[in-house]
Amino acid sequence: MGVCERLIDRKVGLKWLCYARSDDLADRDTVELMKAAGCVEVQIGIESGDQGQLDRMNKRNTVEKNARALVNCREVGITTAVTVILGYPGETERSLLNTLAFLKASPPDFCYPAPFNARVEYVPILQPESRTKYGIELANDGRSAQPYWRHATMSCSEVGAWYRRFNRELMQERISLHAGLFYDGILTFDPADRDALLDFQAEAIEHDRVLSRVFVPIHDWARRRLEADVERQLGPRRITPRPRTLPLVS
Numbered sequence: 001m002g003v004c005e006r007l008i009d010r011k012v013g014l015k016w017l018c019y020a021r022s023d024d025l026a027d028r029d030t031v032e033l034m035k036a037a038g039c040v041e042v043q044i045g046i047e048s049g050d051q052g053q054l055d056r057m058n059k060r061n062t063v064e065k066n067a068r069a070l071v072n073c074r075e076v077g078i079t080t081a082v083t084v085i086l087g088y089p090g091e092t093e094r095s096l097l098n099t100l101a102f103l104k105a106s107p108p109d110f111c112y113p114a115p116f117n118a119r120v121e122y123v124p125i126l127q128p129e130s131r132t133k134y135g136i137e138l139a140n141d142g143r144s145a146q147p148y149w150r151h152a153t154m155s156c157s158e159v160g161a162w163y164r165r166f167n168r169e170l171m172q173e174r175i176s177l178h179a180g181l182f183y184d185g186i187l188t189f190d191p192a193d194r195d196a197l198l199d200f201q202a203e204a205i206e207h208d209r210v211l212s213r214v215f216v217p218i219h220d221w222a223r224r225r226l227e228a229d230v231e232r233q234l235g236p237r238r239i240t241p242r243p244r245t246l247p248l249v250s
């Protein structure tokens with residue numbers, strides 16, 4: 001007998017959360033059973049709104065199931081906290097825009113976008129075969145907390161502007177609560193407060209506009225420094241990245 005059925009049968013009355021896969025949560029009966037068993041929150045690795053990226057990550061899952069899982073949880077009353085990777089090998093402007101569009105169409109309660117990091121070197125994507133396939137190059141002269149990375153379609157110096165754009169749009173457009181900002185409150189989150197918290201977050205970022213203007217040139221300066229440092233450590237790009245076609249406000 002499954003864990004959920006046991007919790008229900010024994011009337012345990014426990015409130016719990018778990019990591020979950022969206023292909024399980026895409027099944028409405030499963031979500032309802034979890035809710036009845038006391039589940040209050042699921043944390044899902046949505047990762048991307050681009051099917052090509054999910055395939056490259058070997059998620060064995062679909063964008064459509066990610067969307068269905070989020071709808072099921074919202075309707076049944078289970079809080080969703082999702083993580084998204086920006087800049088994973090194969091990432092392009094188009095795939096990132098697909099991810100933004102996905103989050104806007106299927107908003108989770110909490111979202112945590114994270115730039116791709118290459119800190120753990122033994123993961124499959126950093127093995128020699130994948131490195132060749134995606135043109136992945138790494139360098140670490142010991143001065144940064146994690147290796148600089150570059151692959152055929154993006155680099156660690158380019159992903160920062162996307163990271164800021166994701167955070168800003170998710171907050172400004174009242175899509176999701178930022179999981180990092182509300183980290184302490186995720187476990188006690190009451191969906192009845194969602195709108196008020198989204199308003200609070202949007203107002204906070206609006207007030208921050210003047211202050212954040214100060215950071216635009218600083219971000220720009222840091223990005224140029226990083227770009228130069230990445231190029232110094234990894235050498236000039238062998239593949240020229242496609243020119244940017246859409247404005248990217250930092």
Ligand SMILES: C[S@@+](CC[C@H](N)C(=O)[O-])C[C@H]1O[C@@H](n2cnc3c(N)ncnc32)[C@H](O)[C@@H]1O
Nearest residue numbers: 019044045046047083084085114115116117118
């Ligand atoms: C929230 S953690 C879950 C913890 C995991 N069960 C564990 O014990 O490590 C997993 C999430 O981290 C993110 N992640 C994993 N590897 C990553 C990487 N190399 N760069 C950026 N984010 C990554 C993905 O969004 C993934 O869904």
